Amino acid sequence: MIFVTSAEDALVVALQPDHAATAGQVAxxxxxxxxxxxxxxxxxxxxxxxxxxxxxxxxxxxxxxxDGQPLDFLNxxxxxxxxxxxRSVELAKEDPYVGLLVAAxxxxxxxxxxxxxxxxxxxxxxxxxxxxxxxxxxxxDALRQGGRDETSAVEPRHLEKTRRLVxxxxxxxxxxxxxxxxxxxxRTEPVAFGDEQAPLRITLDERGATVRPWPFREPMxxxxxxxxxxxxxxxDNADQWRQTxxxxxxxxxxxxxxx
Numbered sequence: 351m352i353f354v355t356s357a358e359d360a361l362v363v364a365l366q367p368d369h370a371a372t373a374g375q376v377a378x379x380x381x382x383x384x385x386x387x388x389x390x391x392x393x394x395x396x397x398x399x400x401x402x403x404x405x406x407x408x409x410x411x412x413x414x415x416x417d418g419q420p421l422d423f424l425n426x427x428x429x430x431x432x433x434x435x436x437r438s439v440e441l442a443k444e445d446p447y448v449g450l451l452v453a454a455x456x457x458x459x460x461x462x463x464x465x466x467x468x469x470x471x472x473x474x475x476x477x478x479x480x481x482x483x484x485x486x487x488x489x490x491d492a493l494r495q496g497g498r499d500e501t502s503a504v505e506p507r508h509l510e511k512t513r514r515l516v517x518x519x520x521x522x523x524x525x526x527x528x529x530x531x532x533x534x535x536x537r538t539e540p541v542a543f544g545d546e547q548a549p550l551r552i553t554l555d556e557r558g559a560t561v562r563p564w565p566f567r568e569p570m571x572x573x574x575x576x577x578x579x580x581x582x583x584x585x586d587n588a589d590q591w592r593q594t595x596x597x598x599x600x601x602x603x604x605x606x607x608x609x
Contacts, residue, residue, distance in 0.1 A: 351409055352529045353422055354577055354603065361583040362601055364527050364575050366405035366423060372575045373523040374399030379571045379607075380515070383542035385508050387499040390447065394512060397442065397451035398519045404437030411588050418584035420591060424529065428471040432478045435460075439485060446489040447503060453489070454513040455520065457482040511542045518550075526558065526605050527575060541565070558605030571607040576600060 352369060354362040377398040382391040405423075412420035413430060423431075435456045442449040460479050490509075493500040502508060518541055525534050535552040543565035553560045558573065578598035585591045 351405075351412070351420060351422055352524065352527045354527060359582060361580040362577055363420075363580065364577045364603070365409050366402035368576045369523050369527060370402040370520070371399055372526070372573055373401070373519040375573050376519040376522055376571070376607075377515070379566045379568060380519075381543040381565055381567050383511060383515075384545050385502060385542075386512070387503075390499055390503050393445060393447045394451065394515065396445070397448045397455075398516050400442055400448065401438060401452045401455055401516065401520065403441045404434045404439075407437060408434045410592060412591055414585060414588075414591075418586060420585070422529075428467075429474055432474055436478070436481070439482070446492050447500065450486055450489040450493070450504070450509070451512060451516050453482045453486050454509065455516045457486070458513060458517055511547070514539060514541050522552065522559075523573075523575070525552075525554070526573070527603070558607055560609065561607050562609060564609040566607065569609070573605045573607065575603045577603050 351366060352364045354364055374395055377395045382388075382394075386394065408426075408430065413426050414420055426434075439449060439453045439456060442452040457479060460475055460482070490504045493504045503512070518535075518538055521530065521535060524530050525532065532554040535550070538550045538552065540547050540549050546563070546565075548563055550565065551560075551562045577600075578595065579601040580594050580598045582594060585594065
């Protein structure tokens with residue numbers, strides 16, 4: 351979960367699958383790279399939208415800090431985080447290309463940001479990376495037996511470009527929600543859109559964000575996230591959390607991306 355706002359007697363949260371749905375909105379609006387066929391573009395959108403499906407179970411049973419506040423996605427224990435990501439990968443396995451993109455994004459996160467602090471956490475992260483490598487290689491081998499579009503999609507250079515897109519869509523949604531610093535996307539790594547590849551400059555403003563150069567199909571992109579407004583911010587146990595979540599008032603967050 352992502353804390354949008356937090357006060358002593360109230361909490362506005364966005365659950366991970368709802369954040370992922372917003373990332374999927376970004377993917378849907380994106381000018382697809384020339385190397386992706388239309389069916390594979392749709393699979394990219396699905397992978398982006400579903401990359402946090404494993405959180406559905408985790409967020410029903412949150413880890414509470416000593417004061418009874420749920421831990422957000424950045425602060426849950428590494429082992430719990432790995433369990434959640436493993437579920438996300440497994441839930442995407444019906445389509446090997448969707449599963450491959452979810453796994454590639456998870457691997458990128460864990461090789462750069464998720465190695466844990468203790469030796470035990472580092473060992474767990476390394477085992478998870480090995481699991482992802484096995485999964486990814488299996489899916490790549492299967493996709494190479496498919497048609498020309500699938501064979502092209504899993505070429506290393508194309509797979510890396512597509513992974514970058516999933517990671518960017520994820521990061522943009524999280525940044526708009528306030529999970530990351532506004533400076534996190536000031537200049538991205540080069541990303542593919544249409545026949546181009548270039549780093550983007552993304553600057554948050556009062557409406558949402560400016561994006562330059564402009565990588566989208568329409569002159570403006572409207573995004574929204576379903577959030578929940580809770581009448582308390584601390585909980586005695588997971589049952590109290592679930593009851594509060596079930597009665598929470600819906601809360602819609604909206605942004606505009608513009609050149």
